Structures are given as C-alpha cells and as structure tokens.
Amino acid sequence: MHELALVExxxxxxxxxxxxxxxxxxxxxxxxxxxxxxxxKLIKDLLVELVKGTELERAKMTVEIEKAEIKCLYCNSKWKVNELLEPLSNDQKEMIHFLPELLNSFTKCPNCGKSDFEIEKGRSVRVVEVELNV
Ligand SMILES: [Zn+2]
Structure with missing residues (x-):
C-alpha cells in the first residue's frame, strides 16, 4: 500500500x-x-487517522485537489488540463486520467497547434503550506 508510506x-x-x-x-x-x-480518498482517511497521537493532532489540516497543468514544450505556454479536455469525450477523459501521457495524442496546444506537452503540476502529493507558531 503506497498510500500508507506516502502519508507517513x-x-x-x-x-x-x-x-x-x-x-x-x-x-x-x-x-x-x-x-x-x-x-x-484513502490518502485523506489516512491523514486523519495517522495524525492522531502525534503533535499534529490539533493542527488544522486542509486537503485539496491540485488541478493538473501542462506546459507546451514548443511555445512554452501553460494550460490547465481541464481546459484542454473540455472538447473530448468522457471515454477519452478517463483514459487520460489513467495515462496522462495520452494527452499528446488527443489534444493540441491551443496557442501553437503542436502537441508536445510536459505535465508540470498535478502528478504528486505534497505539502504546500505549513503555518507555525514559533
Ligand atoms: Zn504551444
């Protein structure tokens, strides 16, 4: 279970x-x-479960979904993936969700028309903010 190690x-x-x-x-x-x-969902549940008994138990925890973003390798413009997925069918959207590399075959950069992308954001789980009381 990768999720457990990740949350720990x-x-x-x-x-x-x-x-x-x-x-x-x-x-x-x-x-x-x-x-x-x-x-x-498992990550959220594990976070709630595993902070118990640690000093983070009383800290306010927020979990958000980070929207995926890609960069066109040809013209360097950046796009939210959901903007590019808009015209696609639900089947295609689902395939891309499981295999984001397929974006290159299904969509083109709205700016330059090439389809050479790099996924910049939205593939990882990370801590984006920590507020400390020093
Ligand atoms: Zn482009």
Missing part, C-alpha cells in the same frame, strides 16, 4: 519542519494532484 512521510516531514524551526504546527495543507496515481 508527509506527516513526519511536517513534524521535522516544526522541530527544525522550533515551533508548533498551527495548520498545514496537503495538495493531491488530480493525476496522482493514488487513491485520493
């Missing part, structure tokens, strides 16, 4: 950061990428 890692990173800066965590925010290959 997130929690210990936040605690380490607080120790390094000699503070207490008031709140922290975790972003789960839209295209992250994890079970998003």
């Amino acid at each position: 890692g997130i929690i210990s990173n936040v605690i380490d950061l607080a120790h390094e800066r000699k503070g207490h965590v008031v709140s922290f925010k975790v972003a789960i990428g839209e295209f992250a290959q994890f079970d998003k």
Whole structure:
C-alpha cells in the first residue's frame, strides 16, 4: 500500500519542519494532484487517522485537489488540463486520467497547434503550506 508510506512521510516531514524551526504546527495543507496515481480518498482517511497521537493532532489540516497543468514544450505556454479536455469525450477523459501521457495524442496546444506537452503540476502529493507558531 503506497498510500500508507506516502502519508507517513508527509506527516513526519511536517513534524521535522516544526522541530527544525522550533515551533508548533498551527495548520498545514496537503495538495493531491488530480493525476496522482493514488487513491485520493484513502490518502485523506489516512491523514486523519495517522495524525492522531502525534503533535499534529490539533493542527488544522486542509486537503485539496491540485488541478493538473501542462506546459507546451514548443511555445512554452501553460494550460490547465481541464481546459484542454473540455472538447473530448468522457471515454477519452478517463483514459487520460489513467495515462496522462495520452494527452499528446488527443489534444493540441491551443496557442501553437503542436502537441508536445510536459505535465508540470498535478502528478504528486505534497505539502504546500505549513503555518507555525514559533
Ligand atoms: Zn504551444
């Protein structure tokens, strides 16, 4: 279960950061990428479960879904993936969700018409904000 190791890692990173800066965590925010290959609900449930008994138990935790973004490698313009998916069929959207590399075959850059993309955001799970009370 990759999710468990991932969530344990997130929690210990936040605690380490607080120790390094000699503070207490008031709140922290975790972003789960839209295209992250994890079970998003499981990650949320594990976060809630695993902070129990740690110093993060009383911190305010926010979990948000991070929208995927791509960069056109030809003209460098950036796009939200859902804008590009708009004209596609539901089947195609679903395929891209599981295999984001397929974006290159289904869509073109609205700016230059090429289809050479790099996924910049939305593939990982990460801590995006930690508020400390020092
Ligand atoms: Zn382009």
